Amino acid sequence: MVTDHLPHTLRSDALDNRERILDAARALFSADGLDVPMREIARRAGVGPATLYRHFPTKQMLVAEAFADQLHACRAIVDEGCADPDPWRGLCLVIEKICELHARDRGFTEAFLSTLPGAPDVAGREYTVKTVAGLAQRAKDAGHLRPDFVLDDLILVLMANKGIHATSTATQVMASRRFAGLAIQAFEACPHHAPLPPAARLASAAPASA
Amino acid sequence: MVTDHLPHTLRSDALDNRERILDAARALFSADGLDVPMREIARRAGVGPATLYRHFPTKQMLVAEAFADQLHACRAIVDEGCADPDPWRGLCLVIEKICELHARDRGFTEAFLSTLPGAPDVAGREYTVKTVAGLAQRAKDAGHLRPDFVLDDLILVLMANKGIHATSTATQVMASRRFAGLAIQAFEACPHHAPLPPAARLASAAPASA
DNA sequence: ACCTAAGCGGACGGGGGCGTCCGTTACCGT
DNA sequence: ACGGTAACGGACGCCCCCGTCCGCTTAGGT
Numbered sequence: 001m002v003t004d005h006l007p008h009t010l011r012s013d014a015l016d017n018r019e020r021i022l023d024a025a026r027a028l029f030s031a032d033g034l035d036v037p038m039r040e041i042a043r044r045a046g047v048g049p050a051t052l053y054r055h056f057p058t059k060q061m062l063v064a065e066a067f068a069d070q071l072h073a074c075r076a077i078v079d080e081g082c083a084d085p086d087p088w089r090g091l092c093l094v095i096e097k098i099c100e101l102h103a104r105d106r107g108f109t110e111a112f113l114s115t116l117p118g119a120p121d122v123a124g125r126e127y128t129v130k131t132v133a134g135l136a137q138r139a140k141d142a143g144h145l146r147p148d149f150v151l152d153d154l155i156l157v158l159m160a161n162k163g164i165h166a167t168s169t170a171t172q173v174m175a176s177r178r179f180a181g182l183a184i185q186a187f188e189a190c191p192h193h194a195p196l197p198p199a200a201r202l203a204s205a206a207p208a209s210a
Numbered sequence: 211m212v213t214d215h216l217p218h219t220l221r222s223d224a225l226d227n228r229e230r231i232l233d234a235a236r237a238l239f240s241a242d243g244l245d246v247p248m249r250e251i252a253r254r255a256g257v258g259p260a261t262l263y264r265h266f267p268t269k270q271m272l273v274a275e276a277f278a279d280q281l282h283a284c285r286a287i288v289d290e291g292c293a294d295p296d297p298w299r300g301l302c303l304v305i306e307k308i309c310e311l312h313a314r315d316r317g318f319t320e321a322f323l324s325t326l327p328g329a330p331d332v333a334g335r336e337y338t339v340k341t342v343a344g345l346a347q348r349a350k351d352a353g354h355l356r357p358d359f360v361l362d363d364l365i366l367v368l369m370a371n372k373g374i375h376a377t378s379t380a381t382q383v384m385a386s387r388r389f390a391g392l393a394i395q396a397f398e399a400c401p402h403h404a405p406l407p408p409a410a411r412l413a414s415a416a417p418a419s420a
Numbered sequence: 421a422c423c424t425a426a427g428c429g430g431a432c433g434g435g436g437g438c439g440t441c442c443g444t445t446a447c448c449g450t
Numbered sequence: 451a452c453g454g455t456a457a458c459g460g461a462c463g464c465c466c467c468c469g470t471c472c473g474c475t476t477a478g479g480t
Contacts, residue, residue: 010456010457011446011447011448011456011457012447012448013446013447013456013457013458014447014456014457014458017457017458037436037437037438038437038438038439039436039437039438042459047458047459048458048459048460049438049439049440049459049460050439050440050441050457050458050459050460051457051458051459053439053440054457054458057439153388153392156374156385156388156389156392159373159374159375160370160371160373160374160389161370161373162373163369163370163371163372163373163374164366164369164370164373165369166410166412171410171411171412172410174407174408174409174410175366175409175410175412177407178363178366178406178407178408178409178410179366179370180407181404181406181407182363182366182393182396182397182406183392183396184404185395185396185400185403185404185406186392186393186395186396187392190395190400193395194391194394194395196388196391196392196395197384197387197388197390197391198384198387198388199384199385199388200376200381200382200384200385200388201381202376202381202385220426221426221427221476221477221478222477222478223426223427223428223476223477224426224427224428224477227427227428247466247467247468248467248468248469249466249467249468252429257428257429258428258429258430259429259430259468259469259470260427260428260429260430260469260470260471261427261428261429263469263470264427264428267469
């Protein structure tokens with residue numbers, strides 16, 4: 001489901017290992033973030049380090065493949081939000097779902113926010129961002145989203161959501177849900193909203209820190 | 211200014227080194243977070259590793275000393291907020307200032323949120339938290355803070371603020387400022403606020419993850 | 421000026437992650 | 451069944467960090 005355009009023919013055991021590696025990677029990335037040692041992924045997958053490196057020469061490639069599904073989910077969520085006749089409701093839905101997605105998967109957030117070294121784009125990230133921008137504009141026009149909302153505010157919320165950690169996944173998701181609720185509250189147009197400090201550019205030109 | 215109750219007499223050069231180590235630690239912690247290698251702190255301070263370990267046997271001790279000032283600043287901010295006759299304005303002030311403080315100092319956030327291993331309390335953290343709870347209650351009673359606000363929401367905001375990263379300190383502070391603005395917006399009592407998802411317990415019993 | 425002990429820092433052994441090489445295994449086409 | 455080769459994985463050398471030991475330096479009292 002991930003990528004069918006493999007280098008044509010791959011031996012059956014190799015393909016099996018590949019899948020097992022991806023499974024292991026997904027599990028570990030989700031639970032512990034992206035800094036798990038490659039070795040550990042290999043160990044969990046039941047293969048040697050060499051095999052892992054053969055299939056995925058760099059961690060970024062592994063990450064990209066491992067989170068392909070999540071990224072599709074992300075796109076799906078955005079598309080679903082855009083499909084909603086009420087753009088504000090659609091936007092809220094996007095915020096909630098995306099926050100939950102990120103809460104459930106620690107590594108994905110890092111990958112999505114390009115905390116990765118060079119970050120040669122984690123696939124459809126750009127598309128997703130742009131599409132949601134349209135949704136936001138419509139919500140704004142409809143008068144439900146505050147006029148001074150900026151797309152970077154969404155990035156801000158995403159980054160912020162990333163900062164939320166808890167001991168268990170359940171708690172994490174709960175916290176993220178509440179956070180999303182607060183964010184929505186902050187974004188909703190309100191007759192007497194204070195002018196809000198200026199936004200900072202975070203989105204585009206940021207290859208991230210570490 | 212940090213601690214004058216040193217083990218009675220300390221040789222002048224030793225005391226000098228101690229200060230230089232603390233300066234280096236502050237600089238590095240602020241810029242890069244708490245995971246900078248001890249070696250690097252020593253290098254920057256111009257001392258050998260042994261000297262550093264002699265003065266601060268464990269990283270936690272170093273962290274505790276290094277951030278003593280920040281913690282005092284934190285308390286000062288909270289006290290200032292409490293002193294404000296308008297509790298809501300006081301609370302807003304606290305949120306804004308604390309966010310900025312944390313934005314300017316990457317390591318402090320980690321230290322404050324007990325991302326530290328065992329976290330034997332980073333000094334007056336408890337006090338600070340409890341004091342601000344009182345302030346929040348008053349703001350709530352005054353009808354300016356939403357009634358379903360919980361103290362954990364503040365922790366949430368702090369953790370979230372920690373997630374915000376930027377390339378430069380200036381951008382970081384700007385982003386944090388806007389975030390604080392949004393948070394305040396979310397906290398403000400509003401006639402038609404949606405019921406908000408339930409809060410998660412984050413504050414007390416969390417010795418943190420890693 | 422001298423002597424003593426407080427203080428210093430280079431050097432060490434241990435541990436862990438990294439990415440790669442190469443002898444061995446086992447898939448698959450004939 | 452068998453050969454060739456794709457694929458495997460243990461083992462290697464590298465680097466960085468950790469915390470400590472011990473011979474040397476130097477402050478500071480007399």
